């Protein structure tokens with residue numbers, strides 16, 4: 473097993489990518505969402521969950537049947553393997569540059585990673601995380617989907633307007649199909665007979681037969697169709713239309729557009745609950761996860777998962793998306809996954825460092841103003857999160873965050889304690905000392 477470490481990198485603005493869903497025995501367990509701009513993984517649903525800090529630019533993800541989430545980092549040649557039930561993160565270095573698409577075989581035995589920087593497709597043994605070979609494709613692939621029998625991987629190459637099929641586990645190219653219109657995301661139907669592909673430039677979906685690689689037909693979907701998902705019974709395909717803010721619902725057998733659901737907010741990724749009663753759509757503009765009742769098309773709820781783009785900002789334009797500056801990716805199912813933070817956290821033992829004079833003053837101010845919520849030694853309490861926590865690693869929350877938190881307050885976004893109010897009585901000089909105190913505590917506890 474690879475070295476376990478927490479990868480941390482400077483974060484940029486917000487964008488998010490979706491992820492996976494899990495409903496076990498009717499009890500909601502988390503939908504997993506990657507929040508690219510904030511460098512983390514969030515669990516929504518069930519009892520909710522504390523975010524898992526990854527750093528970098530976590531992008532697409534695949535969830536294997538054991539509940540592990542495999543996440544590509546757009547910012548570095550690596551993949552994270554996350555165990556949501558414990559929050560542990562292992563970093564797996566890969567050879568490909570700019571990893572993007574990722575998919576697991578249905579049995580969870582193997583994971584495929586497509587890198588856009590060098591058109592490489594890599595295959596890993598999921599249990600041991602060892603490489604099982606690589607193939608250089610004729611053009612860079614963006615998204616990858618594995619056929620239900622695990623014997624073929626299908627890949628979109630939007631820059632080259634092509635669709636590839638690669639035999640598994642041999643990793644040999646068996647089809648190279650020309651598909652004009654910007655093939656973006658793809659899904660193989662549960663019976664394995666068809667691949668549905670979004671064409672974001674042509675604003676259509678195209679259906680390709682898996683036996684002969686022939687195009688069966690193309691149908692208008694909406695403005696800039698991005699991602700898609702096939703319902704677990706194989707009856708419907710849901711397509712997110714980024715620019716028109718809706719989801720197109722297609723009947724797989726008749727290919728008819730059955731409904732257009734106005735979910736708003738630049739819908740991006742989509743995933744179905746395993747029992748097929750609910751679908752989850754990531755609304756990129758508002759940074760939210762939208763829960764939709766499949767039978768009625770009704771929006772049941774919206775949960776914030778990341779910050780919306782800066783005020784006055786807009787969802788990324790297709791041009792940015794095309795350059796890879798924004799978010800794209802695939803959805804997966806986290807059947808049986810339990811989000812670690814949905815369990816009560818055990819009280820945390822904090823290592824107490826020797827404090828310099830500034831930090832000592834900081835401790836006094838912290839105890840007076842902040843400890844009522846953030847707890848003694850910043851270990852957290854019933855009303856506020858621990859600050860001695862990797863979420864507040866200096867690379868993820870720079871010092872200026874403390875200043876801003878105290879001056880402006882904090883809208884609840886990382887946790888479920890509610891908002892932090894502004895604290896006008898705490899002087900800026902005290903905030904600087906408090907920050908120094910917290911950083912000293914963090915360093916003593918391995919967060920640096």
Ligand code: HEC
Pocket residue numbers: 838841842843844845846855856857869873874877878882883884885886887888889890891892893895898906
């Ligand atoms: C009334 C309770 C309360 C008090 C008092 C309080 N905080 Fe907070 N603070 C919170 C909560 C709740 C959050 C988490 C919000 C979220 O979900 O991200 C938070 C988050 C933060 C963050 C993270 C900000 C971010 O951008 O994510 C910092 C830094 C912080 N607090 C510093 C302080 C400092 C310093 C003090 C004392 C001067 C203080 N807090 C006092 C409740 C409190």
